[in-house]
Amino acid sequence: MPHSARTSLSHTSWGNVIRAEHQVVSPDQPYAAARVLTEIPAGRPAIAYGCGRSYGDVALNPGGLLIETRRLDCFISFDAEKGLLTCESGVTLAEILRATSVPAKDGSGWLLPVVPGTRFVTVGGAIANDVHGKNAHVFGSFGCHVESLDLARSDGRILTCSAQNNAELFAATVGGLGLTGLILRATLRLRRVEGLALETEEIRFARLADFFALDAESAVGWEYTAAWIDCLARGNQLGRGIYLRARHAPGVSAPPPSLGPRRSVPIAPPLSLVNGLSVRAFNAAYWRKLGTAERVRRVVPYEGAFFPLDALGGWNRLYGPKGFFQFQCVVPPEGAEAATAELLAAIAEAGQGSMLVVLKRFGHVVSPGLLSFPMPGITLALDFPNAGADTVRLMTRLEAIAVAAGGRLYPAKDALMTAESFARGYPRLDRFRGHMDPALSSAFSRRVGLSDASDGSGEGR
Amino acid sequence: MSTQGRRVAIFGATSEIAVAFGRLCAEAHDRLVLVGRDPEALERLAADLKVRGADAVAILPADFNHIDGLSEMAQESWAPFAGLDLALVAYGTLPDQKAATGNPAVAAAALHINFVSPALLCDLLAARFEAAKAGTLAVITSVAGDRGRQSNYVYGAAKGGLQLYLEGLRHRLWAAGVRVVDIRPGFVATRMTAHLPQGGPLWATPERVAADMDKAIRRGSAVLYTPWFWRIILLIVRALPRPLFHRSKL
Numbered sequence: 086m087p088h089s090a091r092t093s094l095s096h097t098s099w100g101n102v103i104r105a106e107h108q109v110v111s112p113d114q115p116y117a118a119a120r121v122l123t124e125i126p127a128g129r130p131a132i133a134y135g136c137g138r139s140y141g142d143v144a145l146n147p148g149g150l151l152i153e154t155r156r157l158d159c160f161i162s163f164d165a166e167k168g169l170l171t172c173e174s175g176v177t178l179a180e181i182l183r184a185t186s187v188p189a190k191d192g193s194g195w196l197l198p199v200v201p202g203t204r205f206v207t208v209g210g211a212i213a214n215d216v217h218g219k220n221a222h223v224f225g226s227f228g229c230h231v232e233s234l235d236l237a238r239s240d241g242r243i244l245t246c247s248a249q250n251n252a253e254l255f256a257a258t259v260g261g262l263g264l265t266g267l268i269l270r271a272t273l274r275l276r277r278v279e280g281l282a283l284e285t286e287e288i289r290f291a292r293l294a295d296f297f298a299l300d301a302e303s304a305v306g307w308e309y310t311a312a313w314i315d316c317l318a319r320g321n322q323l324g325r326g327i328y329l330r331a332r333h334a335p336g337v338s339a340p341p342p343s344l345g346p347r348r349s350v351p352i353a354p355p356l357s358l359v360n361g362l363s364v365r366a367f368n369a370a371y372w373r374k375l376g377t378a379e380r381v382r383r384v385v386p387y388e389g390a391f392f393p394l395d396a397l398g399g400w401n402r403l404y405g406p407k408g409f410f411q412f413q414c415v416v417p418p419e420g421a422e423a424a425t426a427e428l429l430a431a432i433a434e435a436g437q438g439s440m441l442v443v444l445k446r447f448g449h450v451v452s453p454g455l456l457s458f459p460m461p462g463i464t465l466a467l468d469f470p471n472a473g474a475d476t477v478r479l480m481t482r483l484e485a486i487a488v489a490a491g492g493r494l495y496p497a498k499d500a501l502m503t504a505e506s507f508a509r510g511y512p513r514l515d516r517f518r519g520h521m522d523p524a525l526s527s528a529f530s531r532r533v534g535l536s537d538a539s540d541g542s543g544e545g546r
Numbered sequence: 547m548s549t550q551g552r553r554v555a556i557f558g559a560t561s562e563i564a565v566a567f568g569r570l571c572a573e574a575h576d577r578l579v580l581v582g583r584d585p586e587a588l589e590r591l592a593a594d595l596k597v598r599g600a601d602a603v604a605i606l607p608a609d610f611n612h613i614d615g616l617s618e619m620a621q622e623s624w625a626p627f628a629g630l631d632l633a634l635v636a637y638g639t640l641p642d643q644k645a646a647t648g649n650p651a652v653a654a655a656a657l658h659i660n661f662v663s664p665a666l667l668c669d670l671l672a673a674r675f676e677a678a679k680a681g682t683l684a685v686i687t688s689v690a691g692d693r694g695r696q697s698n699y700v701y702g703a704a705k706g707g708l709q710l711y712l713e714g715l716r717h718r719l720w721a722a723g724v725r726v727v728d729i730r731p732g733f734v735a736t737r738m739t740a741h742l743p744q745g746g747p748l749w750a751t752p753e754r755v756a757a758d759m760d761k762a763i764r765r766g767s768a769v770l771y772t773p774w775f776w777r778i779i780l781l782i783v784r785a786l787p788r789p790l791f792h793r794s795k796l
Contacts, residue, residue, distance in 0.1 A: 089740075091740075095745065113737065114587070114590070158594075159590050159591065159593065159594035160593065160594045160596075160597035160598060161593050161594075161597070162593060162597065163597045170597075172597075180598075183573070183598075184597050184598045184599065185597075187599075344753075345753075
């Protein structure tokens with residue numbers, strides 16, 4: 086264990102289901118981070134930890150070592166002609182937007198081509214989980230826009246990886262869940278948009294089939310699309326919701342969002358505030374949010390549209406001390422409607438509703454990672470307060486439906502999937518294994534059989 | 547857009563509070579002189595601040611322990627942008643009181659880097675601001691300088707001495723229109739305090755402290771307690787009658 090390691094009980098993941106003691110090191114320079122990797126004793130592997138925004142256990146290593154990357158937070162260069170940004174891996178997407186998405190006089194500006202639902206994640210985490218956003222059907226995943234990255238390995242080498250150099254290792258590292266080495270730096274290709282603001286439309290739809298119709302209609306001309314689903318609606322209202330689509334508004338500027346949340350949940354309540362009653366009330370209210378209008382059109386800054394999860398800091402605390410599970414799967418296009426209906430029916434039947442149920446179509450843009458989550462099809466995301474065995478039973482059922490439909494689960498959000506589901510969903514697993522660094526493993530990698538289960542954990546010590 | 551920013555020198559630029567403050571300056575498109583010990587760390591920070599919006603960044607490697615070099619350091623900090631609007635003195639170390647007790651070499655080193663060196667540098671900077679009849683001298687001291695306590699009096703004495711020194715400079719520079727800002731942070735989660743259990747309501751982030759500093763410096767406040775509640779805590783600590791104070795573990 087590196088001598089500067091300290092004991093921490095506060096390093097959890099966003100779902101807060103797993104609480105464990107970790108040893109933590111926080112290197113504050115890339116060379117120091119690379120050195121930490123070479124000092125990891127055999128059989129006691131470590132994993133990188135950024136902002137702690139993964140929901141499950143991909144960035145946890147109970148009893149073992151976490152390498153905190155948040156202090157690797159320096160920009161290195163920005164080529165404002167080409168839009169090429171180089172920074173260390175602990176820089177957050179919020180910081181990138183703040184530094185580079187400064188609107189020009191005509192409202193245009195540079196923008197990260199792909200952002201997830203929160204801007205409070207590190208670049209390293211965005212690459213390691215190959216995150217996606219509402220424009221995945223047009224722009225693919227985050228990894229599609231990584232020009233190159235510097236990867237430290239435990240044998241002391243620092244390798245520059247890209248689609249041209251060390252291409253296989255690059256493919257393993259994008260979406261590689263931090264298991265191939267420690268990402269020190271990355272160069273990202275930003276995108277020039279004619280207007281940083283968004284023109285958005287929200288459209289209410291009455292049943293699942295309407296989602297598919299709206300989505301087909303929006304495929305041309307709307308680059309950001311997703312739908313909120315009322316997960317408590319059943320029968321012929323199953324799958325009703327609100328479709329959100331957006332595109333950049335040429336000539337209209339928008340300021341970069343703040344570096345931190347504007348309002349936060351100060352403390353965790355002793356019980357989950359997300360429960361049957363509040364979920365029912367929320368879903369009923371949200372369904373009516375457009376009032377009597379069937380369709381609402383607005384021009385807005387991108388902050389609210391891209392980062393709905395950032396409006397309230399520490400919102401995960403609302404789920405109380407037991408935390409919550411997140412579920413996200415993607416199922417292939419053929420049979421997607423049937424599988425989605427089956428998933429929604431299972432949720433409605435279980436009565437364990439969720440606040441934010443999101444349905445979205447992925448397109449045919451190929452993600453570069455061997456373990457990248459996005460693939461053509463329909464993706465469904467939702468969360469459930471952790472009510473113990475009942476919740477686990479529901480999650481297991483949803484997992485079975487998704488896998489049977491030829492789909493897969495998103496590791497960044499998962500805390501429960503089996504090794505078998507993982508192997509079925511990610512057919513390039515064997516190619517990936519060859520690139521793993523022996524000094525790295527996580528609770529996730531051990532659970533799904535990627536790493537030796539006897540490694541790491543402090544049990545028996 | 548390019549309203550030219552201030553000319554700012556940061557002494558001890560790679561400390562975490564200074565980094566957070568430098569980033570606020572960068573966003574305001576200031577021109578920066580970064581003074582510090584480690585040239586590589588300065589280069590890394592300079593590149594970072596340029597991307598974050600700094601108009602120009604110069605670096606100046608220097609040894610703050612070396613008193614004879616302070617005059618040259620002040621002069622060199624003045625050179626890149628032909629003067630300064632703001633100088634922030636942000637270096638210092640947190641000595642281990644137990645190690646310093648009964649060990650004159652350790653205690654002297656702590657007094658030197660936390661009082662002698664910054665006080666003398668401030669004097670040199672003050673003369674330059676005075677001649678220019680403008681500018682702000684901001685110095686990070688500490689709430690530890692407000693009352694001598696058994697647990698931390700070497701550090702406390704150095705910082706308290708610096709507070710008095712700054713009070714004198716403020717008095718002297720008032721006529722020239724130069725502001726002297728004494729910044730007194732409480733517990734800040736940084737490398738300097740990494741050996742302490744960080745966390746809890748009294749601990750602040752460097753970013754929080756830097757944001758408070760930025761406001762106080764722009765206003766030209768004489769003394770800043772950051773976060774704000776330390777003003778109340780120190781009011782109480784200073785007011786504690788000795789019989790009570792002596793029984794405390796503070």
